[in-house]
Amino acid sequence: MKDFDVIIIGGSSAGLSAGMALGRAARNVLIIDSGKPCNQPTPHSHNFFTRDGQTPQEILSIAREQTLKYPSIRLLNGEAIQAKTSEEGFEIKIASGEIFKAKKLILAYGIKDQLPSIPGFAKCWGVSVIHCPYCHGYEYKDQPTGIFANGEIGFELAKLISNWTKNLTVFTNGKFTISAEQEKIIRDNNINIIEDEITAFAHTNGYLNSIRLKNGEEIKLNALYARVPFVQHSDIAQQLGCEVNKPGYIVVEGKQKTTVSGVFACGDNSSGIRSIANAVNSGTLAGVMANLELTEEVFLTRR
Incomplete structure (x- = not known):
């Protein structure tokens, strides 16, 4: 037919x-x-x-x-x-x-x-590098969590994800492109901002262990939200x-x-x-x- x-x-x-x-x-x-x-x-x-x-x-x-x-x-x-x-x-x-x-x-x-070419990102995508707190946030509530975003999206995600965890860090992978007022709001909510370049996502079978930065620092995380x-x-x-x-x-x-x-x-x-x-x-x-x-x-x- x-x-x-x-x-x-x-x-x-x-x-x-x-x-x-x-x-x-x-x-x-x-x-x-x-x-x-x-x-x-x-x-x-x-x-x-x-x-x-x-x-x-x-x-x-x-x-x-x-x-x-x-x-x-x-x-x-x-x-x-x-x-x-x-x-x-x-x-x-x-x-x-x-x-x-x-x-x-x-x-x-x-x-x-369209995933970034940073080592480890693709292996973690959908497992511990996630896009939606309504889909996956409960499983990572109150745990060390990152946000991989910049600009207005970074600000909105910081506001949203703060409902699930207060142990939160925004990774902008470069200069944070938001207003001074927005940055102050984020910091007033005790959310860290890291602008250093990310070089790798360390993981075990897709489950995040840490994020490695170009300056040599390593930040331990259990989950990361990203809008790609x-x-x-x-x-x-x-x-x-x-x-x-x-x-x-x-x-x-x-x-x-x-x-x-x-x-x-x-x-x-x-x-x-x-x-x-x-x-x-x-x-x-x-x-x-x-x-x-x-x-x-x-x-x-x-x-």
């Missing part, structure tokens, strides 16, 4: 949730997944009822099993590399050369983090002409609609809230809205 009601690009939490909503609406759905979720290195996932503390892989396995029990859903392991509009809707080409068609398209392929730049996991949105905002997210309305008719986006590629719960919510909504459009297009033409 090459023609579908909906093609979903990305088969992690958002994509599978969209697929389940469409499968339960008896739609023929193709989910194309390259098997590279951005939360893969994370040892535990939180803030998702009934699955709190499980690994993302465990949750994904259950989600796939439950989604694929609907016979109208097909999962294809592959990478979507090309997309274009057609009279019927959309054509998607995958790396093997196969082409699939659909009336609607849901982009759920997530993002790729990212890119979209695919350029399919750009190929189709979907608007992407300045931070790099696909622009969606409240109903997960992109700026291109018939194309929806959900999950990390269109939201800064990086959690399984948010991905599931936005994915379900994208699936519901895609089905609604399909239904209306048929219903309103029967006269």
